[in-house]
Amino acid sequence: MPSARPTHENCWPDHPAALEAGVCWDAVRVSADSGHQILALVAEFGLGPRIGPVIADHDQGMWWFLVGLGSHNEPWPPNAAYLTTGSVISVPPRHGGPDDAGLRWIKAPGPVRGHEFTDALTLLTCLDVIGERRRLAAGHVVRDESAHQVNVPYTSVRLPLRTGTVLLDRIRSCGQHVGPVMLCRSHGILHVLVPPGEADTLPRVPGVLAVTEGSTDCGHHGRPRRWLLPPAADPQALTRVDTLTAALQRPVGKAQASSPYRLNVRAWAKENRIPVGEFGPIPQSIFDRYEKAHGAGRSRS
Structure with missing residues (x-):
């Protein structure tokens, strides 16, 4: 630059x-x-x-x-x-x-x-x-809070927004399921819904802000809350607690990177602490589409 x-x-x-x-x-x-x-x-x-x-x-x-x-x-x-x-x-x-x-x-x-x-x-x-x-x-799903209802018992695990987006990308990158996730920008929080009665150990895991049975209430909202991942109609599969715990405790490995543009943006995002990924503010698909168009080979960052 x-x-x-x-x-x-x-x-x-x-x-x-x-x-x-x-x-x-x-x-x-x-x-x-x-x-x-x-x-x-x-x-x-x-x-x-x-x-x-x-x-x-x-x-x-x-x-x-x-x-x-x-x-x-x-x-x-x-x-x-x-x-x-x-x-x-x-x-x-x-x-x-x-x-x-x-x-x-x-x-x-x-x-x-x-x-x-x-x-x-x-x-x-x-x-x-x-x-x-x-x-x-272009083919987006309606993500307003009122547009989807959770029809199964759940526990809400609150995560900081930036930590949570990295965590969810980490889980999906391993091919594991991520269930409904609600986004509250007013408080910078993600609510990850897990099965009830299984999250007793999560409050002691670094990165978890709170665990609430059957509620995603986190106080007054200056902006409407939205579903980052809306509940599916049938079945409403929730995120597994052991999957979430393992992702929270897993060390961060080196990310794949390629092409000068991708390397530059990844370095820029890391410097400014901006998550890159499927759930991050910078969508991973940007890099995938760029590399497909330019035929860039893979290399390690």
């Missing part, structure tokens, strides 16, 4: 101007809808400072994220357009508000901890996550 460049005052006009990309910065153009989703994702990831200047043209319904020069070598997805030398971009005044054409800064330029522009890998990963979530939603 290109490193951030120092601020150059002549990169930011005092009046609305058309500037060529590839001089001080390059740009990535996305729809306004994608732009809002990118900002929501970086907030979810806790990586707001990784986003540099962002321009919006509300008449066109487009946003431009300004990135460091030379980021064009990355595998930019079809929901974005990379703009460099030869492309002209309308730039609002550095300290101005929206003009008559609806051109304004979503985030005005200014160094943030040494990063002048948007981190290209952060932006690229967010775009891939958005595209993959849209693809997966």
Whole structure:
């Protein structure tokens, strides 16, 4: 990834101007809808400072994220357009508000901890996550809490959200069954449902927050809860306690990785403590689809 460049005052006009990309910065153009989703994702990831200047043209319904020069070598997805030398971009005044054409800064330029522009890998990963979530939603299951009822006795095992997503991926990667799982973003909790009367030892297992018989109540919810894995109609098989316990106690091994992009994103996710996997914020299927398209071979990380 290109490193951030120092601020150059002549990169930011005092009046609305058309500037060529590839001089001080390059740009990535996305729809306004994608732009809002990118900002929501970086907030979810806790990586707001990784986003540099962002321009919006509300008449066109487009946003431009300004990135460091030379980021064009990355595998930019079809929901974005990379703009460099030869492309002209309308730039609002550095300290101005929206003009008559609806051109304004979503985030005005200014160094943030040494990063002048948007981190290209952060932006690229967010775009891939958005595209993959849209693809997966094409045939999505209704996951609202009220849409599915658990019709068998159960015990709810509460896990921290990030620990839980890694745990569930670990279980599924071994070909083992995972039953209904409820997500509470208000408290950062996953409720994994297991058979009743079998979870007596789980409160003493590191990583378990609480065990509740027959209830997923965890207090006031600022946001509606959703099923990460909804209960199946018939049968409603629950996660085995011994499977859950073994996964909690299993040491973390080396992950498979391949292709420069996959290696970069995995390193980026690990550095920022963002889970990658079937249940993580970054879907594993992104890497699988990328490797299938590019025919990348496997290697160890």
